[in-house]
Amino acid sequence: MQKHDISDWDHSHDFSTADQADAERRTRWVVGLTLAAMCVELVAGWITGSMALLADGWHMGSHAAALGIAAYAYAFARQRGADPRFTFGTGKVPSLAGYTSALLLAAGAVWMVFESLSRLIDPVEIRYEEAIIVAVFGLAVNLLSAWLLGHSGHDHHHHEHAHPHEPKHPHHHAHEQRHGLADIQDHNLKAAYLHVIADALTSVLALVALGMGMLYGWAFMDPLMGIVGAILVGRWAWGLARESAQVLLDAGDHGEIEREIRTRIESDADNQVSDLHVWRIAPAGRACILSLVTHHPRPVEHYRGLLSGMKGLLHITVEVNQCRQPACGGESITLDPAVDRFTPHTSI
Template identity: 30%
Template structure:
């Protein structure tokens, strides 16, 4: 007799961890917004693009943390109505927004930096150096706060990358300020900005790529669907595995569905339990939907055109 079994392991309680994450993010937000206001004023007085760009970057840092906090609230809501997964992917939207803002900011700062290399303005190196050194301390503290949160969440990682890039920016700005003080080479300010632009593009691209994979239902990078299919069909009672799909509901929550064909004398229930154990233990996939049927079942016409590769057992008598 054919059977269809929809199996979902529940009990993922992250309430305490999520509350702790929110506290760490809120602490980083307070540090950043306080310093950002000071930096804007000093940057204008000193005539430093590097400082103003750092302040603009800190504004996106603050926005990224606010976005992350909102996304955490949305993701914590239970599934209901048409949102059968809840709003867990709000965190991935947040990560993608963080990546895009990094790329857009990098484009603007790159343009401004090139303009200043061509026509360098006067820069008050002493003010730049002192402010940048203070910024390094603030960003190290903010980065430490975020490192305490759960960075396996792409949402938290997005905010962390913003802070980390800002830390690098302040280090570059401090070096530029020192160069201006010692040598009067005003172009150092713009060159430091360009160095940070490269880091921002790298981080932004990574976030957009990783969040895009989740939205496109691609398998997580550490899971190979073909290898999983070969492993499942290696069960002695399994004749074929097709319509195998592996995706991520949100970062750190992989899911799998598949149609399993079992030899005529096989126990469908036992096979399903065995395969779920393999998926949970070896691949850390606890969200599974396995439809298990005997190969002799006539009601398999809907699989005449299976999605993706078909995994079959090595040829022998079934």
Template identity: 30%
Template sequence: MGHVHGDTSNRTRVMVAASLTGGFMVAEALGGWWTGSLALLADAGHMLTDTVALGLAWYAFSLSGRAPSTRLSYGFDRVKTLVAFVNGLSVFLIGFFILFEAAKRVVDPQPVLGGPMLVVAGLGLLVNVASFFVLSGGAQNLNMRGAVLHVLGDLLGSVAALAAAGIIMLTGWTPIDPILSALVAVLLFRSAWALTRESGHLLLEGAPASLDGDKVAADLKAHVPGVGDIHHMHLWSLDGARHMATLHVHLREGAEPGTVIAGVKQRLRTRHGIEHATVEPEYGLCADGGCACAVAVAPREAA
């Protein structure tokens, strides 16, 4: 299946990014301690959590390749959404920590070595840019978006540290270090909120933002012969990329159930990107009760 191949590529990309991030994290932490830079220390702390987050993302992609079981009939794809949710929350925690440390540094400025800070920040920027492009080339789903968000935070942190180092070298004004660190944290909150909200929505079996149930139903009635009415439709997604649906289809008189079901599934797949659908055909009243057919049809006579 296509998503398996995509997950294999994503797993490799995430592992490369995790290796780059984790490898440079130690150097940046030492550089931050040596120079006294909060921007470097914050970025190193972010890199530490990012290495863990990328490791979780890699593990989620590894699990998603496992075959479904009787207890997990969709396999482990939902793990990717769960990891995306956790990654979104972790970015919030990192941001609040940076804001707290920045407030302390503004009140009580600390000496910062601008020259060495500039060198370390520059190297960090190169590493983060490399990781960002490695991840950006992968197939996008919520898990990859979470991984990219973490690396983007590192990249912005390196840019802030680089800018702070330059200003400190030119003016000697050290408060710019915590101020830019706080700015990066605030910028990350918006992306973290979007990721957390969307992944949480999918964990609650909410419909993907790209799908509108009423519009999907209207499209099926208009383009699939034999469809009289659509109801009991449920739309959801495993990971933001693999969409699912269940629905009841009232058949028009004389319609062949097998033909209509095949037509509905093909339309859902090609027009709406829903690769897995369970379609229940009905004549007359809904089998679940409480829902009469909106189209005048006659019960099919027994053969």
């Protein structure tokens, strides 16, 4: 008979995926592109004496700093994925970075409102030709950046996780864990994408306003479009902050996957789920703690096997309690931990 030691059931809490590695590479490309655009505008502004080019060059610098947060978050999560200080790995780092970026987007929206209002009250002279050149250049850079960030590899990558129901060796095997777009919540990538989209929107609105100002003399359109852009960016920032905060606080809506877990467990024998907790621990994965009551307890592997194949369920802990009463469903469940506890916590 094959002997096993505790290491046979050991497992990693690094739930990173090939999609995240691909997102990190693309984010770095965008940071480099933004820094290059900043240098071009600063040099051109210095040579031509254009304040518009100089101002937008420094704006590109702040944009690169915000995107740098996203690149750093990916590197941090990757480098510390196996750090035991992180109980369930570094899967929430992208959401933390996304929340930080949402605050930066909101601050930018507030600045746009105040700057636009000040220009409505006290108009400034606009050098339309130079401003249009800057807006077109900025729009081109941001559209390319948005393409790089939005060019997802979800359809071509997968990541292998240890099978949640068997030891690593000698009975270990791996399975392909493919993640659908609807289940992936990489708030870090979304934040970087929103940064470049917000900047592209600003450039588009600026071109519209500058065109009207140059053709019809409507100087007020420039600050007015600034206010419109600020409102849209503010809405995006609020949505991103709300989504990422839910992950950080374990407050997401997991109703669909919880119903499937209950259905799978309770459709087997006379099992009743007495306690269930599901929360997100990675952009494409969740953890589950499940407590059940049954008259005829079976090995923990059996119940974990019932959940086999559920997409995005990466870490499962099962507790089995034996019921010694005629009825164990609903309000009739009463357990004496000293007597009825059958199997304590066991996790994948």
